[in-house]
Amino acid sequence: MHFAVKTRVCLIFNTRIVKKITGLCFILFIFITHGYSQNYKQAAGLRLGAAGGITYRRMLGTQLAGEVMLNSQNRGTVLTLLVEKHRPALLFDKFVTEFYYGAGAHVGIADHSKRSDPDFPDPEWNSTYHGTVPQMGIDGYASFEYSLARYPVVINLDCKPFIEFFDDHFLGMHLPVIAVGAKYVF
Secondary structure, eight states: OOHHHHHHHHHHHHHHHHHHHHHHHHHHHHHOOOOOOOOOSEEEEEEEETTOEEEEEEEOSSSEEEEEEEEEETTEEEEEEEEEEEEEEEEETTEEEEEEEEEEEEEEEEEEEEOOOTTOOOTTTTSOEEEEEEEEEEEEEEEEEEEOSSSSEEEEEEEOOEEEEEETTEEEEEOOOEEEEEEEEO
16 A cells, blocks of 8 residues: 555544544533532543643642643644643533643754645755754643543533644644543542
């Protein structure tokens, strides 16, 4: 099988799996009816979707939290540090969630490759380049989080847009970056 065909088949397969997992988490998120407010000190888990990876959150105060994420975003791996505030949010009758919002920064590396673009006249930009480039930028964060009443698990639906400083020689804004996550609380 040709490399391009293999790559395309793998991407289609991975996209289908992510869509199924995201759909299942979203259905669970909607149909669970009992909730309670935040009362944990730490949580660690997975983030599935755009810029997915692993995450760890520590409560720093009554309405303040710090979160560290190791993500795969923008063709690379980045470490993201966020400071978040949270407030109770009532989405539907008796469906109590927490709304998190905050900002932070990320740093990492990426494997970038650029190919010739006949519409772009700059010869330096039009050369083929393969290599590792730094990733650095700022991040925003907004999330609805639901705590399962009987289990030490929280599930969330979040949006983490980011601005990349070294995005193909230009400042790059990435919107929306949506993911579904699950964390074990302790």
